[in-house]
Amino acid sequence: MTAGTTWASLAVDMTDITTTPAWQALADHHTTMASVHMRDLFAGDPERFTRFSLTHGDLLLDFSKNRITAATMDRLHDLARAIDVKGRAERMFRGEAINTTENRPVLHVALRNRSNTPIPVGGVDVMPAVNAVLVRMADFATAVHDGRWLGYTGHPIAHIVNIGIGGSDLGPQMAVEALAHRRHPSLDMHFVSNVDGSQMARTLTGLDPARTLFIVASKTFTTEETMTNAASARAWLLAALKDDAAVARHFVAVSTNTRGVNDFGIDTANMFEFWDWVGGRYSLWSAIGLSIMLAVGPNGFFALLDGAHDMDRHFHDAPIERNLPIALALIGIWNANFLGADSHAVIPYDQRLHRLPAFLQQLDMESNGKSVTRDGAAVSAHTGPIVWGEPGTNGQHAFFQLLHQGTRPVPIDFILARESDYRLGRHHSMLVANCLAQSEALMMGKTATEARAELERDGLAGTALERLLPHKVFPGNRPSNTILIDRLDPATLGRLIALYEHKVFVQGAIWGVNSFDQWGVELGKQLARRILGEIEGGPALPHDSSTAALIARVAARNRQR
Ligand code: F6P
Numbered sequence: 001m002t003a004g005t006t007w008a009s010l011a012v013d014m015t016d017i018t019t020t021p022a023w024q025a026l027a028d029h030h031t032t033m034a035s036v037h038m039r040d041l042f043a044g045d046p047e048r049f050t051r052f053s054l055t056h057g058d059l060l061l062d063f064s065k066n067r068i069t070a071a072t073m074d075r076l077h078d079l080a081r082a083i084d085v086k087g088r089a090e091r092m093f094r095g096e097a098i099n100t101t102e103n104r105p106v107l108h109v110a111l112r113n114r115s116n117t118p119i120p121v122g123g124v125d126v127m128p129a130v131n132a133v134l135v136r137m138a139d140f141a142t143a144v145h146d147g148r149w150l151g152y153t154g155h156p157i158a159h160i161v162n163i164g165i166g167g168s169d170l171g172p173q174m175a176v177e178a179l180a181h182r183r184h185p186s187l188d189m190h191f192v193s194n195v196d197g198s199q200m201a202r203t204l205t206g207l208d209p210a211r212t213l214f215i216v217a218s219k220t221f222t223t224e225e226t227m228t229n230a231a232s233a234r235a236w237l238l239a240a241l242k243d244d245a246a247v248a249r250h251f252v253a254v255s256t257n258t259r260g261v262n263d264f265g266i267d268t269a270n271m272f273e274f275w276d277w278v279g280g281r282y283s284l285w286s287a288i289g290l291s292i293m294l295a296v297g298p299n300g301f302f303a304l305l306d307g308a309h310d311m312d313r314h315f316h317d318a319p320i321e322r323n324l325p326i327a328l329a330l331i332g333i334w335n336a337n338f339l340g341a342d343s344h345a346v347i348p349y350d351q352r353l354h355r356l357p358a359f360l361q362q363l364d365m366e367s368n369g370k371s372v373t374r375d376g377a378a379v380s381a382h383t384g385p386i387v388w389g390e391p392g393t394n395g396q397h398a399f400f401q402l403l404h405q406g407t408r409p410v411p412i413d414f415i416l417a418r419e420s421d422y423r424l425g426r427h428h429s430m431l432v433a434n435c436l437a438q439s440e441a442l443m444m445g446k447t448a449t450e451a452r453a454e455l456e457r458d459g460l461a462g463t464a465l466e467r468l469l470p471h472k473v474f475p476g477n478r479p480s481n482t483i484l485i486d487r488l489d490p491a492t493l494g495r496l497i498a499l500y501e502h503k504v505f506v507q508g509a510i511w512g513v514n515s516f517d518q519w520g521v522e523l524g525k526q527l528a529r530r531i532l533g534e535i536e537g538g539p540a541l542p543h544d545s546s547t548a549a550l551i552a553r554v555a556a557r558n559r560q561r
Helices: 007-013 021-033 038-044 070-082 085-093 127-146 170-178 197-204 224-241 244-250 258-264 287-317 324-338 356-368 400-405 427-444 448-457 462-472 490-511 519-535 545-560
Strands: 053-056 059-062 159-163 188-192 212-217 251-255 271-273 343-349 386-388 412-417 480-485
Touching: 021 070, 021 324, 038 427, 053 287, 053 324, 059 324, 059 490, 070 324, 070 490, 085 287, 085 490, 127 271, 127 287, 159 224, 159 287, 170 188, 170 287, 170 356, 170 490, 188 197, 188 287, 197 224, 212 224, 212 244, 212 287, 224 244, 224 251, 224 519, 244 251, 251 258, 251 287, 258 271, 271 287, 287 324, 287 490, 324 343, 324 490, 343 356, 343 427, 356 386, 356 490, 400 427, 412 427, 427 480, 448 462, 480 490, 519 545
Parallel strands: 159 188, 159 212, 212 251, 251 271, 343 386, 343 412, 412 480
Antiparallel strands: 053 059, 059 480
């Protein structure tokens, strides 16, 4: 038992959620909802949008286009109460070691705790350290912007290359892209994550070593992809600048591992620290966000933190029935566990959010892609869905066919900014119209009667009409949420990301899993280390026949080169 854990909370931990009366009530309720069509629900209730939408600041969550009624929501709220969602959130905010397999608190909320209320970990308030790193980051970013931080040969920095992977890449990259319209004019931003050398090689092509700053971002500073990329970047730099002393002007590190940074050869004076209570996929708010701060400036970064903190307060304070992250989570549970959806699409109608689906993939799938509960028992309901997506309108011309007429229900989150930062003819009106049209079409569908009338209007009749008719029918009744914001600014982006973080927290709490570890990534890493030696000419090791044959073929063809 970890500090602060009570026997009462352990008892809740050990309850199989599917055996609770709240879950059973939803299962029973599902039978009455199975044949309900949302068309009829909308037709029967002019207040449906008001009833099933929530706002917080400029952010509106419309979840009315889901197959729900007031009775569904009542039961879902009961489910949230049954797992004591508020108590669980409180334990996170208080810094209890809720990541039980790693015996750590989970305190990304401290990184954006702009009200600065003390948050003790092991009896020590973490806020002074959090604030001190923010000040160092801001000083550094300002020095780069002002041209006070110069490269080794006295040139100002023009290119930033963030080297990191997973949470040390996806969050910063997503945010830098999302806030592209706010980017500091003298810097271009690059992100290298893949150990595939093509990414590093292509990124470095065209960069001037004398004006390039590398941020090596790794919580552990042991991740092989990142260490390999960082070593190649250093070699590239030294090949041009020809003095080891140049590293200190062109490399900074972001990590929890001071020794690792030192061993790599980066002066720890150029290291921005964070802490083991920050999960990788929750780390963009920490010094891992240095590239974001460089891109949008300290004030932009602070506004991002402000927005996230605002959502934290909402999540903490708002009642279950008026709580946006809880609503989003409960709708997701309803769609996945009761209506049978096994994936979840995130479709931002904003090209700047093109990395949001990838970011949310890690956030959601690494957090809740688990098959055992916190106490190690097999789960008895499906946990995290497959998360995927692409920006609209592009997706409409690619995979929306399946969303409208395929056999698998895919709940969707549409994300839309009412206002654009780019005034370009009718583009934004068209974007908005398309987004709203898609959720309407998915919900309403088109009946055979409507399709027939349309075909007749087009002059079709007889066999030709009958043959085409089934292809023209849209079943509708396909669930979606729409998240509407005023515009994509740092504070709103902060709110949006925190909304999803807390959604994932709530769902993990309901499924009873530990949303903050990721043991499932280890096995592949172990085996890759073993195979690497064989690929590079080492002795053959025992494998299954498929893997052995593939290794042998690669090795044999390598020898022929
Ligand atoms: O392998 C998965 C993972 O540990 C992620 O959870 C993490 O975000 C990523 O690797 C990168 O880790 P690090 O920041 O320690 O390099």
